[in-house]
Amino acid sequence: MTARMWNQKLVFAISMFIPCGVAGLAWLLNNNQVDKITWRNAMASVLTSGLVGVAVGAVLIEKMSMPITLGIAVAAGLGGSTTVDLIAQLVIKRLRKMGGQNNGKDS
Numbered sequence: 001m002t003a004r005m006w007n008q009k010l011v012f013a014i015s016m017f018i019p020c021g022v023a024g025l026a027w028l029l030n031n032n033q034v035d036k037i038t039w040r041n042a043m044a045s046v047l048t049s050g051l052v053g054v055a056v057g058a059v060l061i062e063k064m065s066m067p068i069t070l071g072i073a074v075a076a077g078l079g080g081s082t083t084v085d086l087i088a089q090l091v092i093k094r095l096r097k098m099g100g101q102n103n104g105k106d107s
Contacts, residue, residue, distance in 0.1 A: 009058075009061050009062075012057065012061060012066060012069075013054055013058040013061060014054060016050075016053045016054055016057040016069075016070060016073045016074075017050040017051070017053060017054050018050070019053070019070065019074050019077075020049045020050045020052065020053025020054070020074050020076070020077030021046040021047070021049050021050035021053070021077070022046075023049055023053075023074050023077050023078050024045045024046055024048060024049025024050065024077050024078065025042060025045055025046050025049075027045070027049070027078050028041065028042060028045040048077075049077035049078065050077065052073075052076050052077050053073040053074060053076060053077035054073075055076075056069075056072060056073045056076040057069055057070070057073040060072060060073070
């Protein structure tokens with residue numbers, strides 16, 4: 001492969017960050033918890049979804065056409081945001097549960 005082809009594919013993979021990041025932010029806004037959204041949550045959702053989309057796009061760019069790759073990358077970005085949110089909620093619930101048990105034993 002020539003350097004020009006690598007540059008085009010790199011630019012395409014990086015340009016997938018924007019639609020995937022916007023998809024992650026849209027998922028966060030559609031989560032019906034608009035009053036609990038902070039700048040930190042929004043940036044984390046955009047970065048997570050965007051980076052997952054870039055990674056998937058970089059892997060699939062060789063094997064599939066660009067529109068199909070973009071669609072899969074956006075779907076992966078949404079999935080990445082959902083997975084990170086699910087893990088965060090599970091950890092927070094577990095920490096709250098452990099905190100509640102310790103407070104009950106100390107009293």
